[in-house]
Every structure is written in structure tokens, then in C-alpha cells.
Amino acid sequence: MAALVIAEHDNASIKAATLNTVTAAAACGGDVHVLVAGANAGEAAKAASQVAGVAKVIHADGEQFAHGLAENVAAQVLAIAGNYSHILFPATASGKNVAPRVAAKLDVAQISDITKVDSADTFERPIYAGNAIATVQSSDAVKVITVRTTAFDPAAATGGSAGVETAGAVGDTGKSKFESCEIAKSDRPELTAAKIIVSGGRALGSSEKFQDVMTPLADKLGAAIGASRAAVDAGYAPNDLQVGQTGKIVAPQLYVACGISGAIQHLAGMKDSKVIVAINKDAEAPIFGVADYGLVDDLFTAVPELVSSLEATAK
Incomplete structure (x- = not known):
């Protein structure tokens, strides 16, 4: 059977997370279909049809899908779930909101946060904050899966020629409603898609110093800004910048950790980065155990000097 x-x-x-999930779905075997449930989402369905490896796009259109309410999206998935052996979601806030609802209604066990597909019924996923990898085999007729997108290469966004099929949209479940949203606009790359990330920890001491130290470095590197949970809990940075097991999972080409000790919770969210640079005045900080390059120094001295060096190099 096909994967959805x-x-x-x-x-x-x-x-972008959809492209990584398509790669994981292709590894499960069989055709890959993509469900686009939205409101006036014809352009999104067209974009999905061009993704390499996609055999068919199912487009369900209705105002009830405009804001991605989990109850309505889950109902639409369930309406077509019988045609699929695998149903895959990106392990994002949205995917992790919908997937459990689908798994519960299908009475199957959800397979969460997979990092590898060994076979059609066997998957690998991190446990104990990434300190161990569990191999999970499922005998369920339908596998409901969330995919750690950083573990899979993205499928090519162009080159495909899938047909778009219109599906009957399920009605509004009436279990939730959209009230409002406040969107924070930034010229910086999105944290989960950034190739370079600079992150600050509790050692920065205040939100003012966090901005004063981290912003110039991010500007020079064209990087996204992240933060440890300790920095977020202390109010130095907003919650949407948190990197870690309870924040965002990232795997950029370069990750610069400034004043971050390296708690297990944080390492679980960034240790798959290609190159990790750590700046910390504590030579025994756990972050140095995963860093490719480490500098034992006061970040308030080292980071401005790094910014100055980057400025000199650019001239």
C-alpha cells in the first residue's frame, strides 16, 4: 500500500518540513501521496505535486482548514486513512498535535520522532534525550509516524509531476475554533531551517546582554538566533527561540553555542549539527563533549572579538 x-x-x-517527511515516506516502500488540507490552497497543492518522488496529491479545500486546527485536519486524515499503510507527519508542533488524534482514532500505537526507516515495519527513534536509539517494530495495519525532519534529507522541491486529486472535505468538527494569532516577523532565517545558528545561554545574564552580544554575531554570520531552555526560562529570550528536547530540534551546518553549559535537554536538540562551536569559560562544561571546536573564555570578551575578526575579514 501507499504512504500518506x-x-x-x-x-x-x-x-520545508514536508520535503524531509516525503523522503522518510519513500523509504517505507510503495507510492508516496501527499494530503494538502487547506483553504484556497490550490497553489500549495500545485507545489506539492512538483515535489520529486510524490505520486499523487490529495487536495481537500474548506474554510475549516484555514488555520490548521488539529481536530479538523485529523478528521480529514481519518476519512482517507483506510487507503494507506503508513501515515507520516513532520515532528513539528503542528504534526505532533494532529498525529496522536489520528493514532487514537485508528486504535494504533504512534511511532514518534523517527530518525531512520529500517524497513516497512521497523524504525529507529531516539530515547532518553537522544542518549540511546530504540529500534521499534510495529505490527499495526496502519503505521502512524512522526518524522524528525533533521534526520532525513529533503526531497527535491521540483522535478515531480504528480496528479492533483480533489477530495471531499469533511465538515467542521466544531470542537475548536480559531480566535487570533500574533506573528513575529523577522528578517532572520527560520530557526529550524537555518544553515547557521548562534545560541545563547543563561551565562549572558539578562535580556539586554543577550541582545547586545548575540545580535551582532548573528548579523555577521547571517544566522538565526537560538537560546537554551535556561535562558528562555530566565526571560532572556522568547520561547520560540528555545533549542532542545522541549524546544526546537535543529541540525544546521554551523551551531555556535555561547555560554551554554550543555545540559542533556539542550544537546538533544542540536547535537546533530554538522559543526558545533562552543564558547564557555568553564572548561568542564558538557558542551565541549560534543563540540568540534571549543574555546574556554569569557563570552563577553570572546564574542565581540569574534565579531571584530569577522568585520576585518569582510573588508
Whole structure:
């Protein structure tokens, strides 16, 4: 049978996490279909049809899907779930909101946060904050899966030629309603998609110093800004910048950790980064255990000097 990927989109385009999930779905064997449930989401469905490896796009359109309410999206997935052996979601806030509802209604065990597909019924996923990898085999008729997107290469966004099939949209479940949203706009790359991330920890001491130290470095590197949970809990940075097991899982080409000790919770969210640079005045900080390059120094001295060096190099 085929695998169904639940697309994340903004009704106009497909989000990057969907491309990684398509790669995971292809590894399960069989055709890959993509569900685009949205409001006036024809452009998103068209974009999904161009993704390499996608055999068919199912487009369900209705105002009840405009804001991705989990209850309505889950109902749409369940309406077509009988045609699939695998149903895959990106392990994002949205995917992790919908997937458990689908698994519960299908009375199957959800397989969460997979990092590898060994076979059609066997998957690998991290446990104990990434300190061990569990191999999970499922005998369920339908496998409901969330995919750690950083573990899979993205499928090519172009090159495909899948047909788009219109599906009957399920009605509004009436179990929740959209009230409002406040969108924080930034010129910086999105944290989970950034190739370079600079992150600050509790050692920065205040939100003012966090901005004063981290912003110039991010500007020079063209990087996204992240933060440890300790920095977020202390109010130095907003919650959406948190990197870690209870924040965002990232795997950029370069990750610069400034004043971050390296708690297990944080390491679980960034240790798959290609190159890790750590700046910390504590030579025994656990972050140095995963860092490719480490500098034992006061970040308030080292980071401005690094910024100055980058400025000199750019001239």
C-alpha cells in the first residue's frame, strides 16, 4: 500500500518540513501521496505535486482548514486513512498535535520522532534525550509516524509531476475554533531551517546582554538566533527561540553555542549539527563533549572579538 504524508503549508506554498517527511515516506516502500488540507490552497497543492518522488496529491479545500486546527485536519486524515499503510507527519508542533488524534482514532500505537526507516515495519527513534536509539517494530495495519525532519534529507522541491486529486472535505468538527494569532516577523532565517545558528545561554545574564552580544554575531554570520531552555526560562529570550528536547530540534551546518553549559535537554536538540562551536569559560562544561571546536573564555570578551575578526575579514 501507499504512504500518506500530511503536508505543512501556508495555503500558498509547502513548508520545508514536508520535503524531509516525503523522503522518510519513500523509504517505507510503495507510492508516496501527499494530503494538502487547506483553504484556497490550490497553489500549495500545485507545489506539492512538483515535489520529486510524490505520486499523487490529495487536495481537500474548506474554510475549516484555514488555520490548521488539529481536530479538523485529523478528521480529514481519518476519512482517507483506510487507503494507506503508513501515515507520516513532520515532528513539528503542528504534526505532533494532529498525529496522536489520528493514532487514537485508528486504535494504533504512534511511532514518534523517527530518525531512520529500517524497513516497512521497523524504525529507529531516539530515547532518553537522544542518549540511546530504540529500534521499534510495529505490527499495526496502519503505521502512524512522526518524522524528525533533521534526520532525513529533503526531497527535491521540483522535478515531480504528480496528479492533483480533489477530495471531499469533511465538515467542521466544531470542537475548536480559531480566535487570533500574533506573528513575529523577522528578517532572520527560520530557526529550524537555518544553515547557521548562534545560541545563547543563561551565562549572558539578562535580556539586554543577550541582545547586545548575540545580535551582532548573528548579523555577521547571517544566522538565526537560538537560546537554551535556561535562558528562555530566565526571560532572556522568547520561547520560540528555545533549542532542545522541549524546544526546537535543529541540525544546521554551523551551531555556535555561547555560554551554554550543555545540559542533556539542550544537546538533544542540536547535537546533530554538522559543526558545533562552543564558547564557555568553564572548561568542564558538557558542551565541549560534543563540540568540534571549543574555546574556554569569557563570552563577553570572546564574542565581540569574534565579531571584530569577522568585520576585518569582510573588508
